[in-house]
Amino acid sequence: MPMVISVASGKGGVGKSSLVVNLSLCLQESYGPTLLVDSDLLMANSHILLNTQPKTDIVDVLEGHSEWRDAVHKVSNGLALLPGRTAANVLLGSEAEKMKNLITTLKDDGQEFDYIVVDTPAGSGVGVLDMLSVSDHAVIVILGQATSFVDAYALIKNAYLERHLTRFSTVVNMAKSAEQAEIIFAKFKRVVGQFLPIEMIYNGFLPNMADINEASIKGHSAHDMMAKARIAAKMDEILKSLLAISSGMGTAPETALKMHRL
Ligand SMILES: Nc1ncnc2c1ncn2[C@@H]1O[C@H](COP(=O)(O)OP(=O)(O)OP(=O)(O)O)[C@@H](O)[C@H]1O
Ligand SMILES: [Mg+2]
Secondary structure, eight states: OOEEEEEEOBSTTSSHHHHHHHHHHHHHHHTSOEEEEEOOSSBOOHHHHTTOOOSSOHHHHHTTSSOGGGGOEEOTTSOEEEOOOBTOOSOHHHHHHHHHHHHHHHHHHOTTOSEEEEEOOSBOOHHHHHHHHTOSEEEEEEOSSHHHHHHHHHHHHHHHHHHOBOEEEEEEEEESSHHHHHHHHHHHHHHHHHHOOOEEEEEEEEEOOHHHHHHHHHOGGGSOHHHHHHHHHHHHHHHHHHHHSOOSOOBOOHHHHHHHHO
């Protein structure tokens, strides 16, 4: 069964899609067949980052117009992409349940994949919580900014109260150094630990990399080999740490949840 890794952040624009695309390319290159699922129905951009213009996407699958395999497109290095859609004309609330069922279907039927990486929209709506709850690893991207802390905390709190999740992986994006990233993570872990019985795991950081920003401007396939290698080296560090954790999300007993709802 493929391992499902979902990436979320609460706050928008912190680097989820960049991380998802680069992690997926690295998984496909060095670890095993990988499917990137873009679950963003308002501002999907994985296909833009990967320089493709797919004719079918996840909305076609959710609406029953396409089989999931027919909406999966092979990109650059063999990575499979199930693209999202921008400003999809769908009722997001009612699509959330279908999206969750789709991931479960992909887990059961997508046996040709070793990894499924899910990009999620900003916020902590039901769709994001559902995605995290059906994943083996929930990865939270944070920046060293108060707004990122507040929004990521809100997401984790909702995921704990509404979906009983008790374990999150963390990647610090755009840190100045490894030391600074560790300080940012320690601070965030302290904030979460003050209020919630959550296990926060540190999985590494990304510096502010011109390579990543350029890839998002030009698209990955237009990118030079050296830049690809530099990004892949950073992704590999994060993946080694993430894949070393035994998969499976912790879940909280109902009595503990009652205390926190009070
Ligand atoms: N480590 C990094 N170094 C430099 N630029 C980065 C880095 N990570 C992300 N960016 C840039 O930050 C911007 C936002 O990134 P991205 O679109 O991945 O964020 P997001 O969290 O997916 O946003 P949204 O919430 O809108 O989906 C992009 O221009 C991207 O190139
Ligand atoms: Mg995004």
